[in-house]
Amino acid sequence: MPRTILIADDDPHIRQLLVFALAKAGLDTVEVEDGEAALAAAETHLPDLIVLDINMPRMDGIEVCRRLRSQSDVPILFLSSRDDEIDRVLGIELGADDYVTKPFSPREVVARVMAILRRVASCPPAVTHAAGSLRHGCLALDAEGWQASWSGQPVSLTVTEFSILRTLATMPSKVFSRDVIIDRLHGPGFAITDRTIDSHIRNLRGKFARLGANDVIETRAGIGYRLGACGAG
Incomplete structure (x- = not known):
């Protein structure tokens, strides 16, 4: 089954670039423009991975990550500006899987998304x-x-x-x-x-x-x- 990627970013141009790039890689996408919508979409669509911008209205990416990690292990890839180093580090400490710094190549984002999905698929919890x-x-x-x-x-x-x-x-x-x-x-x-x-x-x-x-x-x-x-x- 196609895997679903949730894209949370307040910049419609960035969302459009990522939707196009991820679709070419055979991935389904859901896009939202703020943090509160990201939490709601994560609960509704149960994505396989979330691409999460740090600076968003209504709730920033750090808080979204914190709330997601309290109840879910869904993989998270952060998008951050060059001056967001402290937030980037905090995001990783909260349990994000990786990050990409803006401006970025859509190809790089797709490569990192695919790498995370492969790691998750190859390492299921041992029971x-x-x-x-x-x-x-x-x-x-x-x-x-x-x-x-x-x-x-x-x-x-x-x-x-x-x-x-x-x-x-x-x-x-x-x-x-x-x-x-x-x-x-x-x-x-x-x-x-x-x-x-x-x-x-x-x-x-x-x-x-x-x-x-x-x-x-x-x-x-x-x-x-x-x-x-x-x-x-």
Whole structure:
């Protein structure tokens, strides 16, 4: 089936260029002109990837990325101006997959989109080796149902967040480096940064903290992360 790309940019000329270029590559497109419309379109059309401009009216791309990452692992490619370096870095930390700087070649955008789609297709979440349930203190993970709970209360996690937590829970005493976590999620050589893992860890901690759980994941400075006591004392 054709894959759908959501293009969110307030410049109609840029949207037109990308629609044309992506269509030539055999991809379907949906286009919107502001951040709020991008969130609505992502929920309605369930795109395979989102091309997201940083500077948009009604809601900027950084906030759109933040909200998407709270509930979805849809790949995100940022479009940014040359003076948006800080926002660009923040976007990557929030979990964006790549970025292209304006002005850009439509061919470059298509190449990056196709590369991300290939990575996603070749690295589906691994579930066969972690069937069943994992429990540690107040934390329970249903690996087959992709469900997490804390003292019986469900916690809504994205696929990546659940996969990170499951990785830590399989060996609660082990400290996992960021590189090892990336390898467990996507396989060796997957091109994401340590900061992306840090961002997912922050999101995980924030979701559990809202339930009063502040000891889910421990940081070992200079090494990585391991599962915390999880209320077990």
